[in-house]
Amino acid sequence: MFLKHYRTPLLILSLFLAMSGVFAQQPGHSIKVRMKGIQEGKTCHLAHFFGYNQYIKVDSAKVENGLLNFEGKDPLKGGIYLIVLSPSKYYDFAVDGKEQFMEIESDTTDFVGHVKFKGSKENDLLFAYRKFLQDKSKEAETVSAAAKGKTDAASQEASRKQMEKIQADVETYMKEFTKTHEGTFAAKVIKGNMEPELPKVLPKKANGRPDSTYLFNYYKGHFFDNIDFADDRLLRSPFLHSRVERYFKDLVYQVTDSINRDADKVLKLAKPNQEVYRFVLWQITNKYENNEIVGLDGVFVHLAENYYLKNAPWLDSTQRAKFKERVDILKPLQTGLVFPQLIVSDSLGKEHSPMQSKTKYTIVHFYDPECGHCKDSAPKLMEYYHANKDKVTIYNVSIVYDKKKIMNFVNTYKTGELLNLWDAKGRYYFRNNFDVYSTPTNYILDKDKKIIARRIPVEKLQDFITFYERQQIQKMTNETK
Numbered sequence: 001m002f003l004k005h006y007r008t009p010l011l012i013l014s015l016f017l018a019m020s021g022v023f024a025q026q027p028g029h030s031i032k033v034r035m036k037g038i039q040e041g042k043t044c045h046l047a048h049f050f051g052y053n054q055y056i057k058v059d060s061a062k063v064e065n066g067l068l069n070f071e072g073k074d075p076l077k078g079g080i081y082l083i084v085l086s087p088s089k090y091y092d093f094a095v096d097g098k099e100q101f102m103e104i105e106s107d108t109t110d111f112v113g114h115v116k117f118k119g120s121k122e123n124d125l126l127f128a129y130r131k132f133l134q135d136k137s138k139e140a141e142t143v144s145a146a147a148k149g150k151t152d153a154a155s156q157e158a159s160r161k162q163m164e165k166i167q168a169d170v171e172t173y174m175k176e177f178t179k180t181h182e183g184t185f186a187a188k189v190i191k192g193n194m195e196p197e198l199p200k201v202l203p204k205k206a207n208g209r210p211d212s213t214y215l216f217n218y219y220k221g222h223f224f225d226n227i228d229f230a231d232d233r234l235l236r237s238p239f240l241h242s243r244v245e246r247y248f249k250d251l252v253y254q255v256t257d258s259i260n261r262d263a264d265k266v267l268k269l270a271k272p273n274q275e276v277y278r279f280v281l282w283q284i285t286n287k288y289e290n291n292e293i294v295g296l297d298g299v300f301v302h303l304a305e306n307y308y309l310k311n312a313p314w315l316d317s318t319q320r321a322k323f324k325e326r327v328d329i330l331k332p333l334q335t336g337l338v339f340p341q342l343i344v345s346d347s348l349g350k351e352h353s354p355m356q357s358k359t360k361y362t363i364v365h366f367y368d369p370e371c372g373h374c375k376d377s378a379p380k381l382m383e384y385y386h387a388n389k390d391k392v393t394i395y396n397v398s399i400v401y402d403k404k405k406i407m408n409f410v411n412t413y414k415t416g417e418l419l420n421l422w423d424a425k426g427r428y429y430f431r432n433n434f435d436v437y438s439t440p441t442n443y444i445l446d447k448d449k450k451i452i453a454r455r456i457p458v459e460k461l462q463d464f465i466t467f468y469e470r471q472q473i474q475k476m477t478n479e480t481k
Contacts, residue, residue, distance in 0.1 A: 029076045029100040033068040033083055035091075037108030045084040046070040048077075048095075051241040051283070055082055075100045078185060079236020096122045096185035097233060125177075125186040132173055140166050188228055192239040196222035220251045230272040235279055244283055256298035256335075259288065263303060278314060281307055294453045294464070295335035301327055329435050339364070339449050340433065344397055345424035347407060352395065352419055355449055360391040361465065362445040365418075365458075366430060369400055369409035371439045377458040378413035384461050385418060398422045399430045399439065 031046060038044065046059040058081075059070045068083070078097030083104075084090040091111045093104060099120045106115035112130050117123040140163060147159035174194055181187040196219055202210040227234065227243055234240040244266060252262045263284050270277040281303065288299040308315065308323045315323070332340050342364065343353050354362050365381060367374040385394055396418040398406045403422065410420045423430075430436040434443075435454075444453040444464065456464045 027075065027100065028071065028073045030069070030071040032103045034066055034105045035068070035083070035108060036106070038063050038085060040066065042085070044068055047082045047084050048079045048236045049238050050236055077236060078233035080189070080238070094122050094126050094185055094189065122184060122186050125181055125184060126189065129177055129186070129190055133170065136166055136170055185233060188231060188234070189237065189239065191226045192234065192243070194226045196225055223247055223251060224269055229270045229276050232273050232275045235276060240276070241283060244280055248284065248287060254293055254296070256296055259296065259299050260302045263299070267307065294456070297330055298334045301330050301334060329432055333435055333451065333454070335451050335453065337451055339443060339445050339451055343427065344421035346419065346421055347403065349424065352421055354395055354445060357393040359393045360447050362393050362395065362449065363461070364395045364397060364443040364445070366397050366399055366434065366436045366439060366441045368439040369398055369405040374440050375413065377440050378415060380458045382415060384458065387462070394418045396420045399436055401426070
């Protein structure tokens with residue numbers, strides 16, 4: 001319940017090494033570790049968390065006379081730190097930012113059970129809690145073992161009540177601990193693991209029935225109550241990152257407008273601390289910039305326009321210009337907007353535009369005649385066309401200005417049934433005008449020429465159209481209810 005073992009070792013978020021800044025000078029730090037079970041002469045590392053499943057190495061030391069000595073002239077920033085023996089074996093403890101000189105003594109066979117601290121009241125508090133949890137876990141294991149094989153109702157009910165009592169004891173301990181030790185880093189760490197307390201009685205709807213959506217909305221509305229966004233020490237722990245990740249994964253409806261509203265809400269909470277704000281903004285942007293869910297390109301545009309270009313003082317002029325350039329490219333290409341004007345020519349010089357298409361769907365397929373992926377995709381594209389030509393028009397648009405190469409591709413891969421087109425008059429720079437930074441790139445348009453998807457691989461076109469049509473049917477059904 002406090003810390004899990006984290007799966008991915010020594011991944012460094014290089015973007016945030018620069019953002020974390022330099023430590024203040026003096027009085028420095030010294031972490032002395034005497035750990036039974038570590039081989040003499042072994043090199044170990046001191047690290048801290050930065051985001052979930054990631055940690056950053058701070059120092060290294062070799063075991064000499066049974067002692068690891070991590071020391072330096074700069075104080076350590078507060079957070080959850082790790083004594084790393086190997087990529088899969090490490091032990092965590094707290095640094096509150098004030099206690100810079102401490103001694104740790106323990107055993108690799110049971111770090112929590114045997115650990116003793118000297119010079120760190122925060123860890124005395126924190127590990128009293130962790131030892132309590134460890135004892136309760138053993139108690140739960142005993143109850144579970146005793147119940148194994150017993151199928152009668154009385155035994156199962158007795159086991160259930162015992163488990164509920166153990167859970168209630170843990171919750172009571174956490175509440176009392178955070179209240180008694182309010183203001184300590186240990187209390188913030190424990191509080192960060194607490195779930196919002198839900199109301200026992202549900203309000204009723206006008207028809208007299210309980211409001212089944214109330215608990216979800218209440219839980220979502222209070223999800224961050226126990227996280228102190230103003231405390232940047234939580235950045236160097238797994239709690240803040242995992243909490244934000246859970247929120248957007250489990251509680252946010254995955255459509256652009258809902259994501260944008262919730263992103264605004266969370267970023268407002270993070271704003272009091274610029275380091276936290278910067279990290280949370282990066283985390284949300286990173287999640288949605290290249291998200292696999294179709295139609296969420298508007299999230300990046302929203303974040304870039306309203307945050308990176310308006311409230312990101314850490315960006316220099318070059319970085320800001322890159323964000324602006326990306327917004328300028330993506331903004332007219334968002335899902336739900338009418339596809340921008342595209343006028344291209346066939347081999348006879350006749351001009352064509354997707355706006356002329358009369359079919360239910362239009363696919364604009366940008367390709368490069370010399371691209372290996374395009375060559376591999378061409379037979380699949382033709383297979384899809386033959387199965388759907390009654391409802392699909394495909395504009396096969398070359399991004400290369402070489403008519404000979406285009407015709408060679410058309411003849412070799414037998415795409416003659418498609419509209420094989422190119423920018424004969426040099427109107428477009430496809431990378432900027434249509435975000436074609438790799439090929440092939442597909443846009444799927446509906447009957448009104450609105451973009452319903454882009455960057456769907458050729459082999460997934462049929463799956464997407466099937467999914468989209470089911471989604472539209474479900475939408476119409478919901479609207480008629």
